[in-house]
Amino acid sequence: MKISDIFKNGIYKKNAILIMLLGMCPTLAVTTSLSNAIGMGVSVIAILTMSNILISTLRKIIPPAARIPAYIGIIAALVTIIEMLIHAYVPTLYVSLGIYLPLIVVNCIILERAESFASKNKILYAAFDGLAVGLGFTLALLLISAIRELLGTGALLGFTILPSATNMLIMILPPGAFLTLGIILGVMGHYANKKKEELENE
Amino acid sequence: MKKNSLIKTSLLLGTITAILAVAVFFVNSITTTVISTSEATKLNSYYESIFPDSDYEIIYNKMQKKDKSDNIISVATATKDGEVIGYLYLASSNGYSGEVVSLVGIDANQSKTIKVIVTKQSETPGLGSLAPEPKFIDQFTDKSTDEVLKAKDNITAITGATITSTAVVNGVNEAFADFNTNYTK
Numbered sequence: 001m002k003i004s005d006i007f008k009n010g011i012y013k014k015n016a017i018l019i020m021l022l023g024m025c026p027t028l029a030v031t032t033s034l035s036n037a038i039g040m041g042v043s044v045i046a047i048l049t050m051s052n053i054l055i056s057t058l059r060k061i062i063p064p065a066a067r068i069p070a071y072i073g074i075i076a077a078l079v080t081i082i083e084m085l086i087h088a089y090v091p092t093l094y095v096s097l098g099i100y101l102p103l104i105v106v107n108c109i110i111l112e113r114a115e116s117f118a119s120k121n122k123i124l125y126a127a128f129d130g131l132a133v134g135l136g137f138t139l140a141l142l143l144i145s146a147i148r149e150l151l152g153t154g155a156l157l158g159f160t161i162l163p164s165a166t167n168m169l170i171m172i173l174p175p176g177a178f179l180t181l182g183i184i185l186g187v188m189g190h191y192a193n194k195k196k197e198e199l200e201n202e
Numbered sequence: 203m204k205k206n207s208l209i210k211t212s213l214l215l216g217t218i219t220a221i222l223a224v225a226v227f228f229v230n231s232i233t234t235t236v237i238s239t240s241e242a243t244k245l246n247s248y249y250e251s252i253f254p255d256s257d258y259e260i261i262y263n264k265m266q267k268k269d270k271s272d273n274i275i276s277v278a279t280a281t282k283d284g285e286v287i288g289y290l291y292l293a294s295s296n297g298y299s300g301e302v303v304s305l306v307g308i309d310a311n312q313s314k315t316i317k318v319i320v321t322k323q324s325e326t327p328g329l330g331s332l333a334p335e336p337k338f339i340d341q342f343t344d345k346s347t348d349e350v351l352k353a354k355d356n357i358t359a360i361t362g363a364t365i366t367s368t369a370v371v372n373g374v375n376e377a378f379a380d381f382n383t384n385y386t387k
Binding site (some may be wrong): 032061065066069074080082087091101172173193 | 210211212244271324326329356362
């Protein structure tokens with residue numbers, strides 16, 4: 001297995017959000033602003049890499065018949081411990097990331113990577129997979145949140161870009177998340193179909 | 203599944219869970235004190251910004267004794283030159299996406315607010331998240347505790363965030379009601 005393949009798969013070929021449609025709950029909920037997406041993305045990259053390493057290390061000990069409950073327990077404990085440590089020793093980081101960490105416990109991407117990759121591969125590969133899938137997740141979040149923040153508030157990261165007359169409140173409310181994601185998926189599907197047709201015509 | 207492997211699986215899963223529980227317990231026990239100290243320091247700096255150069259004493263805490271409304275988390279007094287000059291209410295209420303906590307500083311002698319600070323919120327960015335901004339929160343300065351506040355009436359609500367505005371208003375009203383029954387002069 002090549003490490004470049006792991007990154008290709010994680011970032012675009014099997015992008016967790018845009019291709020696999022996993023982790024829809026955080027995708028829809030936290031993409032109201034670019035800064036939210038950065039916070040969530042950084043948290044997921046860190047936790048996913050650590051959980052992949054941990055699961056891969058323990059892959060020979062975890063009983064196959066009870067692997068899912070074991071993964072859930074390990075991921076939940078890991079996230080809780082990291083949250084408590086950050087809260088206690090890096091309070092400034094906790095202010096910006098604190099609200100995202102509890103949401104990660106229920107992020108199905110982490111469980112999916114544990115089940116389909118980390119439990120079957122060596123520690124190094126598992127670590128790179130965590131990094132790659134986390135990166136792909138973050139890039140998709142950045143794309144959605146940039147569109148939503150720009151159209152909804154006319155600003156990016158708090159800097160005003162568009163005049164307030166063009167602000168569409170709906171974009172930063174829940175319906176805006178569905179609209180943005182739907183349009184992005186639609187555009188991607190259109191180009192994928194086109195490519196397929198071209199291949200068939202040749 | 204064979205009986206043997208069933209027992210083995212249960213034992214292994216039990217062991218893994220037990221180790222995880224011990225790990226969480228261990229980290230929790232060493233971080234709890236650090237967290238509560240840093241939270242107290244943060245709260246103290248808020249106290250300081252409302253009643254500067256005073257001594258603060260927490261006289262009510264929901265966690266220890268509960269005989270006030272559920273929404274009042276804690277009450278502290280600010281003492282200056284041996285005289286209680288103000289009360290500091292930490293009040294929580296439900297916003298649009300979770301708890302909104304406000305600190306209400308009330309002048310003990312004149313029964314009016316000095317200042318209200320939103321200390322915790324996770325409201326919609328660009329809408330409810332504007333609650334801590336001066337444009338909204340400064341409206342609560344200098345209000346008599348006899349007044350009953352109402353969003354869209356004597357308090358101008360944040361555009362597109364009536365629920366958040368009402369949450370802050372409710373927190374302040376709770377503090378007023380409790381102050382009027384217990385501590386007014």
